[in-house]
Amino acid sequence: MAERLSAREIVALVTDDFTPLPAPVAGHRSPDGPLGWAGYGAARARAAARTGEEESVVCGRAVIGGTAAVVLAFEFGFLGGSLGTRTGDLLEAAHEYAREQRLPVVPLVATGGSRMQEGMRALVQLQRVARQSALTRAAGLPQIAVVRDPTTGGGWATLGAGADVVLALPGAQVGFAGSRVRPPDADPAAYTAEAQVAAGAADAVVRPEELRETLALWLALLDRPSPRPAPPPPAPLGRTAGLPATGWEAVARARSLERPRAEAYLDAYFTRRAAIGGDRCGGTDPGMLCGFGEHEGRTVAYAAQDGTATRPAGYRTAARLIRLAGRLGIPVLTLVDTPGAANDAEAERQGAGGAIADLFEAVATARTPVTTLVIGEGGSGGALALAAPGNTWATPDSYFSVIAPELAAAILKRPEDQVRATADQLRVRPQDLVDLGIVRGITGPASPRPPG
Structure with missing residues (x-):
């Protein structure tokens, strides 16, 4: 199992500077959520006390290797990094800010999927997140995801696998099916960062100590539109003189x-x-x-x-x-x-x-x-x-x-x-x-x- 870093730890690892974005104003919500799930409010309060976070994602403006970006860092310690309606609010606001400021988006994902205590209201946040990602893509802004341990369910199928470039931490559990819902005879090796790279679903496995440098390179390359003129062809490298006679x-x-x-x-x-x-x-x-x-x-x-x-x-x-x-x-x-x-x-x-x-x-x-x-x-x-x-x-x-x-x-x-x-x-x-x-x-x- 890969080392599980908190949201603040992964942010400190990869950014040179980080400023949290202001949270959107929350409307009236029942203490126990849209389903009235008994004890849900208390569970949220315990998660907040344990992690120091108010929700399962921390969104902010960051600088990585000299390039400004919007970072979406998930806190797995907050109810398994699950997506609920408030998570959707924060992710939507962060993408809107990225488009307003013309900034790339870097999701640092660690999530078990949708939040059970909010039922279908939680699940439809995936549609909301997918729409925001599509709008950011249509705006010509790159999205470079880092999938951490674990990244499963709808979080993998939207914020992770839906990014333009997908980097993964070594040994991370990555897959649509989480460990508690797979068939009993499923090969656990298929649900790893390494397996996702081998299957073409992710681009590279990157060690934690190389992550900041790797993200900085990707951001420097992708956040630089330069369509014209056409690139010149490379110079020939062969040693054969002249052109072939036949x-x-x-x-x-x-x-x-x-x-x-x-x-x-x-x-x-x-x-x-x-x-x-x-x-x-x-x-x-x-x-x-x-x-x-x-x-x-x-x-x-x-x-x-x-x-x-x-x-x-x-x-x-x-x-x-x-x-x-x-x-x-x-x-x-x-x-x-x-x-x-x-x-x-x-x-x-x-x-x-x-x-x-x-x-x-x-x-x-x-x-x-x-x-x-x-x-x-x-x-x-x-x-x-x-x-x-x-x-x-x-x-x-x-x-x-x-x-x-x-x-x-x-x-x-x-x-x-x-x-x-x-x-x-x-x-x-x-x-x-x-x-x-x-x-x-x-x-x-x-x-x-x-x-x-």
């Missing part, structure tokens, strides 16, 4: 194990960066690197294929990244490098076609500029889905093809010794792609002048 040489260069991969390009392009992980649908793909980084003083989002066949979760994660960047006014860089979409039976069961279609749509309707660089293999529609129409560039050691030359030869019923000739016919070289109008230009000193 189509097959282009393919061989792109497949070389010595060619720089996405991590090298991201490290060279960004001075600092933070990664998101997972598609929020139960999947992850380590071959699709997504996140936000700082390039020449401004934030750029990135989605980069890392040379493997891209899984459905990878396409969904990239689509999530592009849409989030659009909401926050942040331009996008994509790096294409894949032999193609994963085509095994499990990929089909995971909805490969739908995931690719969703990414095509996300790129086509992107609200901020997208720049693409093909750094290696550009294999068919599985690569094209990540490419920006009209703003795609290529490195000298890359190729782009309707399909891999070997597969093209097989489809055309050509013998194996015709594969290299097929590569030439497909015109897959970077310079061919420029001539065909597929890419704007080739990065590096070997570049022909881009059209226009």
